[in-house]
Amino acid sequence: MTGNRMEASTQSAAVRIQRFDPDVDKKPYFRTYHIPVTADTTILDALDAIKQHQDGSVTFRRSCRHAICGSCAMNINGRNTLVCNQPVRAHLDKKNQISIRPLPYLPIIKDLVVDRSSFWEQYLKVKPWLLPPDGVPEKEYRVSPDEVAALQNAETCIMCGACYSACQVVALNKNYLGPHALLKAFLRVLDPRDSQPGQRLQQLDGDYGVFRCHTIFNCIDACPKQLNPTEAIETLRKLIQKRVTFAAAREVRQEKLLSESR
Amino acid sequence: MIESRVIEHDIIVVGAGLAGTWAALSAGQQGVANIGVLSKIHPLRSHSGAAQGGIAAALGNVRPVAGTGPRGPLEPVPAGDEPPDSWELHMFDTIKGSDWLGDQAAIELMVKEAPEMILAYEHMGCVFSRLPDGRIAQRRFGGHSAPRANYAADYTGHVLLHTIHEQALRHGVRFYSEWYCMDLIVEDNICRGVVALDIRTGALHLMRAKAVFFGTGGYGRAWKITSNAAANTGDGVAIAYNAGVPLMDMEFVQFHPTGLYGKGILMSEACRGEGGYLVNREGRRFMEDYAADKMELAPRDLVSRSEQIEIDEGRGTGADGQGIDLDMTHLGREKIMTRLPQVRELAMNFAGVDIIEGPVPIQPTAHYSMGGIPATVDGQVIADAAGTPVVGFYAAGECACVSVHGANRLGTNSLLGASLFGRRAGTAMAAFVQDGAGLHPVSGDPVARNQARIAGFMDGGGKKESVGQVGAELKETMTRQCGVFRNAEEMGKALEKIKRLQQRFGQAGIMDKSRRFNTDLLGAIETEHLLTFSEVIVASGLARTESRGAHYRVDFPKRDDQEWLKHTMAHKASDGPILSYKPVHIFTDRYPPQERKY
Numbered sequence: 001m002t003g004n005r006m007e008a009s010t011q012s013a014a015v016r017i018q019r020f021d022p023d024v025d026k027k028p029y030f031r032t033y034h035i036p037v038t039a040d041t042t043i044l045d046a047l048d049a050i051k052q053h054q055d056g057s058v059t060f061r062r063s064c065r066h067a068i069c070g071s072c073a074m075n076i077n078g079r080n081t082l083v084c085n086q087p088v089r090a091h092l093d094k095k096n097q098i099s100i101r102p103l104p105y106l107p108i109i110k111d112l113v114v115d116r117s118s119f120w121e122q123y124l125k126v127k128p129w130l131l132p133p134d135g136v137p138e139k140e141y142r143v144s145p146d147e148v149a150a151l152q153n154a155e156t157c158i159m160c161g162a163c164y165s166a167c168q169v170v171a172l173n174k175n176y177l178g179p180h181a182l183l184k185a186f187l188r189v190l191d192p193r194d195s196q197p198g199q200r201l202q203q204l205d206g207d208y209g210v211f212r213c214h215t216i217f218n219c220i221d222a223c224p225k226q227l228n229p230t231e232a233i234e235t236l237r238k239l240i241q242k243r244v245t246f247a248a249a250r251e252v253r254q255e256k257l258l259s260e261s262r
Numbered sequence: 263m264i265e266s267r268v269i270e271h272d273i274i275v276v277g278a279g280l281a282g283t284w285a286a287l288s289a290g291q292q293g294v295a296n297i298g299v300l301s302k303i304h305p306l307r308s309h310s311g312a313a314q315g316g317i318a319a320a321l322g323n324v325r326p327v328a329g330t331g332p333r334g335p336l337e338p339v340p341a342g343d344e345p346p347d348s349w350e351l352h353m354f355d356t357i358k359g360s361d362w363l364g365d366q367a368a369i370e371l372m373v374k375e376a377p378e379m380i381l382a383y384e385h386m387g388c389v390f391s392r393l394p395d396g397r398i399a400q401r402r403f404g405g406h407s408a409p410r411a412n413y414a415a416d417y418t419g420h421v422l423l424h425t426i427h428e429q430a431l432r433h434g435v436r437f438y439s440e441w442y443c444m445d446l447i448v449e450d451n452i453c454r455g456v457v458a459l460d461i462r463t464g465a466l467h468l469m470r471a472k473a474v475f476f477g478t479g480g481y482g483r484a485w486k487i488t489s490n491a492a493a494n495t496g497d498g499v500a501i502a503y504n505a506g507v508p509l510m511d512m513e514f515v516q517f518h519p520t521g522l523y524g525k526g527i528l529m530s531e532a533c534r535g536e537g538g539y540l541v542n543r544e545g546r547r548f549m550e551d552y553a554a555d556k557m558e559l560a561p562r563d564l565v566s567r568s569e570q571i572e573i574d575e576g577r578g579t580g581a582d583g584q585g586i587d588l589d590m591t592h593l594g595r596e597k598i599m600t601r602l603p604q605v606r607e608l609a610m611n612f613a614g615v616d617i618i619e620g621p622v623p624i625q626p627t628a629h630y631s632m633g634g635i636p637a638t639v640d641g642q643v644i645a646d647a648a649g650t651p652v653v654g655f656y657a658a659g660e661c662a663c664v665s666v667h668g669a670n671r672l673g674t675n676s677l678l679g680a681s682l683f684g685r686r687a688g689t690a691m692a693a694f695v696q697d698g699a700g701l702h703p704v705s706g707d708p709v710a711r712n713q714a715r716i717a718g719f720m721d722g723g724g725k726k727e728s729v730g731q732v733g734a735e736l737k738e739t740m741t742r743q744c745g746v747f748r749n750a751e752e753m754g755k756a757l758e759k760i761k762r763l764q765q766r767f768g769q770a771g772i773m774d775k776s777r778r779f780n781t782d783l784l785g786a787i788e789t790e791h792l793l794t795f796s797e798v799i800v801a802s803g804l805a806r807t808e809s810r811g812a813h814y815r816v817d818f819p820k821r822d823d824q825e826w827l828k829h830t831m832a833h834k835a836s837d838g839p840i841l842s843y844k845p846v847h848i849f850t851d852r853y854p855p856q857e858r859k860y
Contacts (some may be wrong), residue, residue, distance in 0.1 A: 023778055040524070040612070052730035056773030056782040059388025061303070063491040064528045066608055066766045068420060087609040110779040118302075118791060129428035130387025133597040148389060153412070155389045155421060156604075160462050193387060260396070 009034040013088055014097040015046055017058060019108040020108050028108065030099070031055075043083035043091070043100065044072060047112075048198040059111040067224060070160035074112050080162040094220065103165035119164050122178045126203070128183040133159045133195040133254045137261035141193050153232060156225050163219035163229055177206045179219035181231035184209060186232035190256060192220050198247030206218035272296040272695045274456060274471040276443045276498060278305030280419075280677060281477030281684030283426045285641070286435045288688030292813050294695050297438065298469070302442040302493065303786070305427050309479055310659075310680060312531035313412075313419025314604065316401060316411025317383075317681070318674035323397045324334050326559040333557070334343045336401070336409055339395045343442040346524065347408035347417060352544060354853065358407040358674060359561050360603040360668025361811035361821065362855040363829070365847040368639050368664045372675075372682055379682050384583060388425040390414050391601075401601075402535045403612055405561035405672040405860070407461075412674075416530050416604045419677060425680075430438040442784060446474065446505040446655075447704055451645055453655035457712045459741075460785065464777030466709050472699040473654045473691040476502065476643075477684055480660035482515070483788075484796045485628035485745070487808025489521050489528040498661040502796065503633045507652055508831045510663040510844070512795065515748050515805035516671055516812045519565035521627020522612050526816035527535050529605055529624055531673040534596060535556040538590040539673060541621065542577040553860040560860040562669040565629070566626040570601040570746045573625070575859035580623050587621035594618075611629040614816050626702045626746050630671050632812065633799075634663040636831065636844075647844035648833055654849025656691055657709035658683035665829065668810045669811020711755050720787045725771030729782075732767050733789040737761065744800050749817045753804045760797045761838075767793055802830045806843055823855050 012034055020028035033050045044062055051058045054192040061071040067085040074083050076091050077099050086150075091098045106114035163179040164170055170178050177185070189197045204210050212235045228258055239246050272294050272645055275286045278301035286299045301308065322345035339346060352373040357364055384390060384398065391399040391413055414421040419726040430437075437689050438458070444466070445457040455470040478498025482490030501504040503509050519540070520529040542548045551567040553560035560568075569586045570576060579585045590598060595618050598606055602617070609615045611620045617618070632659070636644045641656035656665075659680035666679050719729075743756035767790060774782035807821035809815045832839035848854065 021776055021778060023776065038615075051782070052734075054729075056730075056785075057776065058561055059774070059779055059781050061307075063307050063493045064309065064312050065525075066312070067611070068312050068417065068604070069303075069491060069698055071303065083854075110776075111778055124431065127432070129432040130425075132385055132387070137381075137385065140390075140396075140398050143390075143392055144396050145392045145613075148392050150414075155424075156417060158311075158420070159424075164410050168451045187389075188387075191387065191389070195387075198536065207353060 001014065005108055010038050012096065013037045013046070013092055014095065015050060016099040017111070018101040019111050021110050022108065037088045039087065039089060041088050042200050042241070043076065043098070044086055045107050045178060046088050047100070048196060051207065054159055059113055059156070061113055070158035071160040072101055073160035073224070075104055080166045082160060082224040085224070091251060105171045107164050116161050118181065120176050122181040123159070123184060125177060126181045126200070128184045128188070128224055130188060130194055130197045131190060132193055133258060135258060137258060139201070139261045141257045142260040143192055147192050150190055151187055153227055154183045158225060160224060162222040162224055166218040166222035168216050168218060169212055169214055173208070173212070176212045177208055179233070182236065183229045183232050184226065186236055189236065192250070192253050197250050200242055201236070201243045201246070204236055205240045266465055266490060268699060269298070269467055269469045271469065271471045272689050273475065274469055275299040275475045275477065275796060277308070277455065277477035277479060277661070278427070278437060278657070279308035279310035279477055279479060279659060279690060280422060280426060280680040282475065283430050283576060284681050284684035285475045285477060285656070285688035285691065287426065287430045287433060288685045288694040290400045290433050291836060292689055292692030294692045298438055299434060300438045302440065302461065305438045307423065307493070307811050308423060309494055310677070311420045311423035311678050312491060312528070314416045314528065316418050316674045317380065317401060317422065317533060317677040318406065318410050318412035318672070319412055319678065320349050320352045320378045320408065320410050320623055321377055321380065321412065322347040323393060324400045327559055330742065336623055338395060338397065340848055342667050347375070347410055347758060351407055352376065352410060355406050356666065356672055357853050358858055359672040359856055361669055361670055362823070362827065362848070363665065363810060363846055365665050365670030366725035366849045366853055367847050371639050372679060374664050375682055379678060380764050383422060384843060385427060386425050386429050388414070388421050396670070399659055403531060403673045404534065404565065406561045411535060413532065416532050416602050422681070424679060445627040445708055445728060446501045447708055448505040448507065448652060448655065449705060451650070452532035452653040452702050453575065456705050456710050458561065463780055464780060466703065466712055468709050470704065471541070471764070472695050472701055475641065475687055475691060476657040476661055477680070478661040479660040481795055482628045482631060483798070484737060484740045484792045486741040486834055487521060487526040488628040488793055489813065490628065491770050495788035495791055496631070496661070496795050497788065497791050498657070499634055500794040501835050503794060507645065507655070507832065508833045509633060509634060510636040510831055510834060511829050512798045512810060513813050513830060514632035514669050515628060515799065516562055516630040516632060517566040517626040517630035518562055518648055519569055519626055520588055520624040522608065522624050523580065523623035525612055526627035527608060527612060528627070528629070529588060529608065530602070530603050530621065531562070532602060533588055533590055533605055533721060536597060537593055540565070541587040541589050543579050543583065544577060548572050548577070556860040557716050557758070561670055561672060563796065567844055569626055572593055585623035587620040588624045590617045591620060628801050630676060631660055632663065632665070632667045632669065632671055634661045637662040637664055638697065639683065640690035641683060642690065647842055651709065654694070656687045658687045666848065669813060688705070694815060698827055705824060712773060718781060719772045719783060720775050721771065725769055727770035729762045729770045729772055729786045730791050732770055733792065736763055736792055742805060749806060749815060749818050753800050757800045760793065760800060765792050786803040798832045801839050802841065806830065813840050827855065
């Protein structure tokens with residue numbers, strides 16, 4: 001919380017934190033902590049300060065402090081976000097109050113720590129790994145800058161779970177693959193190096209795939225990396241309509257990839 | 263009370279960043295089925311994923327446009343042209359960057375295998391940035407004489423980590439996510455396993471293995487201003503030291519020149535690789551006074567010292583004069599948006615600056631731990647300067663010291679080293695297991711010992727100190743007295759202070775007494791680890807009366823090859839570390855020590 005060039009004046013903030021230890025508490029409750037904040041105090045700074053100076057039992061996940069590790073997604077005043085890159089002041093209401101809850105619709109392990117098991121299970125279901133063509137090339141595959149640019153919407157996903165926990169469809173049906181897994185599937189389907197786009201599209205056409213999405217756009221709203229899972233889902237829907245030709249075109253593309261990489 | 267279990271694996275890997283995941287994957291690919299990977303945070307949260315600028319390998323895909331000089335614009339090398347880069351150049355740059363403390367045989371191996379490592383990532387699905395013809399794009403980096411940083415915009419570590427984690431899942435590697443390794447069991451120089459805390463339940467388990475691998479990361483959290491994630495508390499380093507394993511070259515800690523002012527968060531070296539300027543209060547590119555040839559792309563130790571001199575002599579920027587301006591406005595919007603999108607986002611979120619419009623304030627920040635657990639190029643941990651192996655114990659990545667980075671690491675060599683030596687260690691462990699290594703018996707009750715350690719923190723009676731306060735004082739001490747510039751007097755005071763803090767820590771308790779997901783408890787154990795290895799850093803630095811790489815002694819400003827061309831080895835004893843020394847491997851015919859100028 002060292003000051004930088006931003007305004008250095010402090011004000012007092014009331015930080016309401018949802019607490020819950022299932023071993024002890026019957027249901028979640030709020031506790032309010034008062035701390036001084038400056039313009040550059042992040043919500044994570046506030047949580048760290050409360051934990052160090054007021055109440056060591058306040059429990060949350062965090063690691064990198066700069067929005068790349070995906071640990072600290074939480075619900076702030078009703079919206080999912082990372083807490084490490086958000087200034088407290090931007091989220092204070094008229095009473096100088098901010099409310100911090102765990103990601104909704106997920107089982108609470110303790111306080112702000114949720115159980116993301118279902119999130120990771122869906123991620124595994126789409127086979128998030130590349131399935132490369134047979135044969136070991138000598139050099140890199142020649143992937144064009146345009147092909148790479150098309151993947152950028154998906155490759156920068158940090159798997160924080162903000163979108164998943166904001167998704168109304170996930171809330172109603174835990175079998176739905178969810179925006180994060182579909183975004184990863186998009187990455188693999190669109191990657192010219194992947195040899196199984198046809199099979200992947202077939203899976204995504206299933207009961208719990210892309211056609212479950214109700215295009216409510218909560219995922220876009222929640223994403224701390226400004227990614228667009230809905231757009232990726234739309235693209236996958238279109239590709240499913242022309243799955244056979246898409247898979248055939250991929251085979252042709254891969255022959256070229258393999259010949260150029262020797 | 264949740265039951266404590268005994269869990270057995272052929273191989274236990276601790277840490278799931280690039281080194282650990284590669285070790286598990288490669289051992290699995292060699293046919294070892296029973297592998298468990300422990301990580302105190304979810305594997306995809308590992309700090310490898312925070313690396314930004316690139317991973318080194320002399321692919322020779324780009325070169326400066328003819329006639330524009332070494333800092334000119336880059337162009338793809340046409341097919342059939344002479345390659346502009348080579349492993350020999352990469353080797354020399356790394357040796358020079360290390361200030362001749364790097365072991366040259368290990369460096370040679372790393373730079374020769376580097377191109378194949380990049381291709382392995384590419385073939386596994388890593389999304390690199392590309393040249394127009396589809397080859398992997400490369401940029402410049404500090405201390406490298408050719409553009410050989412292979413990158414994915416400015417989130418290279420992120421794509422490498424996700425790619426290797428996915429492939430490990432594909433091959434059925436078993437992860438114990440949010441399990442914390444508390445202790446390493448070594449008896450008679452044979453490693454027998456670890457004691458691990460299942461963070462979610464609070465249960466302690468004895469985990470036995472034929473081989474244990476540490477890829478537990480660096481120790482930058484001992485400083486107040488650091489680029490490191492909260493997780494980088496040097497656990498593996500401290501745990502190994504407590505188990506009787508020596509620590510090597512701990513005094514060498516890299517301060518990165520461009521930490522976000524006041525926060526320490528990394529602004530990638532790619533900012534300068536793409537052409538960013540460092541500017542002082544007078545609006546001048548001051549690097550011309552310190553490294554006229556390489557300018558901003560001099561190696562990190564040199565740039566950080568130059569910045570600190572500017573600040574100390576009153577030419578710093580900002581209201582308190584404690585910063586330096588990193589100016590990228592001349593790069594233009596398009597280059598910034600395609601090459602440095604994350605950096606822009608960071609500067610906007612944390613400093614309120616759009617780098618397209620204006621300079622961002624930065625300062626040196628504790629970044630990379632060159633020292634650590636001494637290991638061979640096959641990850642075999644050694645017990646002494648003679649190279650006696652600690653049977654069944656392996657390490658790679660930032661927690662280890664091979665040593666390829668010597669006294670100062672070059673940017674982009676860390677992702678390379680972690681990946682490559684992690685993979686080699688996995689292969690070596692597979693051979694070790696397949697050659698008939700067994701599970702060795704464990705004497706005493708290490709679980710009970712660690713349970714008592716936990717109970718000690720929880721015990722409410724008469725605890726006068728707070729863990730957080732002791733930790734904060736340690737970080738303040740390391741920042742003030744063991745930073746970019748060091749001297750005997752300050753380090754002497756720091757050593758005394760650390761000893762006092764260690765004593766006070768014995769009186770420190772925690773507030774959270776619950777078993778379930780007790781991060782207050784984790785914080786206490788981590789702080790104990792910081793106190794343990796910080797003593798080794800300061801003692802090693804106090805003994806080394808020369809300046810080499812990142813270790814700069816104001817009272818001994820010259821490198822002293824006569825006396826100090828050697829690695830420090832620190833063994834634990836009751837009243838502090840016992841220091842001994844190990845020769846540096848040098849090809850005297852090819853790369854004899856030279857003066858290091860940029």
